[in-house]
Amino acid sequence: MSLLQLQCVSKHFGRTRVLEDISLTVEAGERHAIIGPNGAGKSTLFDLISGRLSPDSGSIHFRGQAIQARPPHELAQLGLARSFQLSSLFPRLSAFENLRCALLRPMGFGLSLTRLLPRAHALTARTEALLEEIGLAERRNTLAAELSYAEQRALELGLTLASGAELILLDEPVAGMSRSEAAQAIQLIRRVTQGRTLLLVEHDMGAVFELAERISVLADGRLIASGSPAQIRTNPLVQQAYLGSAIMQEGVDA
């Protein structure tokens, strides 16, 4: 059984059909990228999978359970974590506190009223380690609102990876990062998603070809192709969808 299975999923906002009849399966352990031009509906697809929106029709199964009507916190508890294209942080908490909040549930602290955070040494150590991994150790006590754009992207990634979830959805994780920051983030994503399942939306084709074993292409709300990176590169439909865009070319060079 596939870890994630979408069947004939459609979504429209008012009159505009944003996603049309999407069927997609993601196997456990797979690293799967979704690419497509701006406005193709990639983020909307993530919203549907992660429970932020519910589909107008079709079904979504995660671990064999129908999840299309379940709220985000239940999906997170089921083992699904996502990042946001526009960083969604806790602005008045420090970088450290942001990550600690993300680690509370996976480390079994939940909403405890009897445990004191300063005494939770394992939690602190894990938070510091993650802070180091995303390259924000020096910005430990800076409020999330005061971090630079690239640092906020790194923290966004950290909040998502902290969950230790079975299925990780990343929406343009390296957009806005410098080359070296992006390379570091890709290494981190690769390491943390080892043995897990990754669904990735990314415009940086270097990152896509480095991380993904399978690629699906979304254009105008329809899934037009799905296959290995080599198959996608040579697919005439994909080349047509990207006509006039240099993205695929860049990918071929990479």
Added chain:
Amino acid sequence: MRHLLPWGIFALSLLLLPWLFPSVLGISILNEMAIAIVFALSYNMLLGQGGMLSFGHAVYFGLGGFLAAHAMLGMEQDGPVFSVTLIPLVAGIGGLLAALLIGSFSTRRAGTSFAMISLGLGELLAALSLILVGFFGGEAGISGDRSLGPDFFGFDFAQDRQVYALAAVWTFASTLLMYLFTLTPAGRMANAVRDNPERAAFLGYRVQRVRLLSFVVSGFFAGAAGGLFALHNEILSAQSLSTANSGNVLLMAYIGGIGFFIGPIIGAVLLTLINSVLSHYTDLWLLYLGISFVLTVMFLPQGLTGLLMMHVAPWRRGLLHTLLRPYLRTAVPALLCVSGLLALLETLHHQGEAVIFLGISLPGGQASNWLAIVLIITLAALDWHRSLPALRAAWQRATRGETP
């Protein structure tokens, strides 16, 4: 060890102040301060820490208080049942249950709908208190005798001093517990939900449950504060759960500074003093309180604690003293200007009568008097304005660490 110092100072203040102000009025004001501290801290658990703006926090204070009054009344009729020292606990549990009931629907959303529900319920309860005469005692309220419980190590709580001792112990314990709450996962997630409820949900938290937990804990301490209030006054009227009382606790937390744990404590102490001292000297004190609130919102969104904290950076750099002269330079015309404004307001208020202002008798109703005051205000304001660039420059030097 260093983080124990503030607690030592707090305990010592609670212990020593009644010796410094042993008069009946002194003890009474100290009692009110202690109660206000617990109430304001419980309020800030919602506003500052949880991002829930409540206009009806007095509901939990008042319900706790009425429960306490009924407990005292019960002992008057049925004899001593349990120690009076436990009455705040009973009141706290009452506040907690009320918060659980109301919070189960009001915490679904923060923001405007939470604020509106709190306001509506506050008004509802104020109206109910006049209808349900059995529980709320109508216009007269409910009075009880606090000295009828069983003796507690020789304390019968007939005297104000003994009640103060009880309030001080409860206040210290409540403050400590509310501080510890900020260090728990529940307290931290309350901050997270305040900042970004959607992200908290995607981390696997049911945001309503996070809010409800804070709300219920806050309801407990508000109720306990109401219980202490009932013990202190031995009478409780609908006033205690009125929207005015809810507004008062909002002022305390805000003027003190909702972004700091200690903020509401400072606000509670200050506003209790203002309420009880200033009201002796002028009928206009509510106006002054309102103006202070507006000025705080406009110029000190971090409250008085924020103002104090701004000085930590220059102090660390050893440059605090460089601010003294520019502060004095600004303070003199500023005080003159404010005094002038106060004199103007007071003479306008007491039209035709003489007003004693700062020991000076101002005969009322004379145009020459008003003209002189307006002149003083204008000149002082101009000079105040002129002093500001120097202050600003000194401030920048002190915070950026450049010695002049």
